[in-house]
Amino acid sequence: MNWNIALDAPLARRKARGARKSASTQQLWSLVLRWAVRLGAGFTALVLAVLVGYILVKGVPNLSLDLFAWEYNTENVSLMPALVNTLLMTALSLLIAAPLGVGAAIYLTEYARRGNRLVGLVRIAAETLSGIPSILYGLFGSLCFVVALGMGLSLISGALTLSIMVLPLILRTTEEALLAVPDSYREGSFGLGAGRLRTTLRVVLPSAAPGVLSGVMLAIGRIVGESAALIYTAGTVPKVASSLFSSTRTLSVHMYAIASEGLYINQSYATAVVLLALVAAIHLFSAQIAAKIGGGTNGKV
Amino acid sequence: MLSACVSILAVALICIFIFANGLPGMMKIGPWRFLTGTRWKPSAGQFGILPMILGSVYVTFGALVVGLPAGLLTAVYLSRFAGVRAKKVLRPAVSLLAGVPSVVYGFFGLVVIVPLVRELFGGSGSSLLSACLLLGVMILPTIASVSESALNAVPESYYEGALALGTTHERAVFTVVLPAAKSGMLAATILGVGRAVGEAMAVMMVAGNRAVIPDSLTKGVRTMTSNIALEMGYAADLHREALIATAVVLFAFVLVINLAFSIVKRRAKL
Incomplete structure (x- = not known):
């Protein structure tokens, strides 16, 4: 043999x-x-x-029309207010987190000199942030925003908490996308006499846009699915938020509330379907973006 | 563009707030009594979180037993065995599984796993076992996707070299490629551990939440995370401080896990 x-x-x-x-x-x-x-x-x-x-x-x-009624009451167990709140919460959190995350990433890749100690520090900080469990964010949010800053259980407390939570996610993906932009683009732009700011905003950022977008999509997915961080920051009032400072409940929190009450099992199933559909849609969309960039190797981590 | 400092600021703020609020409470109770006390009876002024610490450890360990083999094997399959079509189906499935919100997992556990455990093993069903099974499923996609990228990073020449020496496909994968991706897979495992330790909602919904050290798999447990999430709503005074002190302990756990992860990751160069 x-x-x-x-x-x-x-x-x-x-x-x-x-x-x-x-x-x-x-x-x-x-x-x-x-x-x-x-x-x-x-x-x-x-x-x-x-x-x-x-x-x-x-x-x-x-799934029935009752579930999508505008007002929540104990009879229809409507998820509509929660859905609207989820959208509001997502928009608000992104409004805070996206500029910060993208700005930080731009600083790290375009402005900071190599071997700058701040860069290492920011990276360590971002890594630490991304490992902190969501319940700790919730606790921190309730201590800091709700109590210490007196914002109460509110949309804004929740959004601030969440924006800290998704910050490292946006920062990391944006940074990766910016690093992937070939240096020749920058050199070309400098060669044409553009300054650093103009180069970054007009040349580098647009070519990294799909990467930035996929980071934002990941963040949206995380915000939509989050519950532990919100219970003690945004509260559980099942109404559409009327102002920044009114308490709200997002779809995930709503799901948790009705599932643990145990009175509305059927509605819980239906709510779970809506939540899953939402997550799957976000997922599909971000997968498409990722495919467009041609599959960065580290994007999945 | 000094918005970069925000993340540093955020970490500092979180540390300050949690430690400043938690440590005094811990001191009042006595650190030793707090960490090793076996009784958690806030109404009687007894705050021992050993049951919760052990609960977290048990649940995490159980989740690894469930999720690790399946996760790693899935990664191996995706990376080295699957055909193009199988990959096309399974890879999105894994990442979708990673994106499912934890409340949905919790709900699934509540309506499927808990009754199942009740039928098969007796007891109330809300138990250590249910929590382990559920968490195992939850960390599976994390482990699978991270170790898959570690496996993909192994140079093709290793595998080809092994084949050229006449070994079979399976042996080449398991004796040559796997060892080369070892530290990446370790990093994946640590990430999974981090996720299991930090999970609150899903565990809370299926674990039974008894603040007692469990003596069997079918008894209820309470983890540190669910301890915070359960009682934060109504706690006051020392009780509240004790909960925040629990968060300090949890934070310390997470920092250690993070540190381990970044050390391993640096070595693996993921």
Whole structure:
């Protein structure tokens, strides 16, 4: 058997025991491993199928017009106010976080000199921020914005908390996108006599736009799905927010509230469907953007 | 463009607020009694968070047992086994799974996993086991997608070299490619641990939330995160301070995990 001779070579580094294995044991192991891998992947696919399938099957029949009534009351358990609040919250958080995140990324890539100590510090800070669990953000938000700054349980407290939460996400993706812009673009622009600011705003930023956009989409996904950080900052009042300082509940918080009350199981299923649909839509959209850039390697992390 | 400093400022603010509010409480209770006390009875003035610390550790460990093998195998499959079509289906599925909000996971756990555990193992169903299963599912996509990019980063020549030496596809992947991606996969695991430790809502909905050290898999547990989320709404005075002190402990955990992650990541050069 030629096989055995050939097999000895890669295994020489390993233990002699392995080298003496017969070809048939090898084949067996390969088979076992192949199936283990398939099983693992199958498990993952199954989990998603069961999760989504179950919620769709139980939820879609319960979708009714009542759920989308403008006013919430205990009879219709409408999710409309929560949906509107979610949009408001998302818009407001992005309004705060996006300029900061993009600005920080521009500073880090375009302005800071290499080896600047501030750059390292910002990076460490952003990394720390992205690892903090959302409940800690919630606690911080309630201590800082709600109590110390006296904003109360309100839309603005929630939005501020969330904008700190998504800041590192936007910063990182924007930075990556800016770094991917070839230096020749910048040099060309400088060569034409443009200043640094003009180069950044007119040349570098537009060519990095899809990357920036995908960061923003990720942030939206996170904001929409967030609940723990909002319960103690934005509150749980199921009405459309009338001002920046009125308490609101977003769709996720709404979902949590009605699911844990346990009185409206059917409506919970339906709400879950809407929430899932929203997340999936955001996801699809950002995947499309990502595909347009041609799949950055680190985007998924 | 000094908006860069905002993130530094934010970290500093968070540290200051949480520590300034939490440490005095911890001091009042006594750090040692706080960390190792086994009784959490706010109404009786007893604040021991050992059950919650252990709860977090158990739940995280259980989640790893469930999520790690499946996550890693999925990554291997996606990176080295899947055909083009399977990849096209599975990869978006994994990233969608990562994007599902935790309340939806929690709800799913509440209506599916909890009754299932109740049927199969007895007890109330809201238990350590349910929490482990649910969290395992939640960290699976994180582990899968990060380790997949680690596996993809292994130079193709390693794999080809192994094949050229006459070994099979599977052996080449498991004995050559996997070891090369080891530290990337470790980083993925640590990220998964971070997510499991920090998860509050989903765990709260399925874990039963008894503030007692669980003595079996079917008993309820309470983690540090759910301790904060559950009682923050109505706590006052020392109780409130104790909750914030819990957050300090949680924060310390997270910082250690982050540190481990960035060290491993630097080594892996992800």
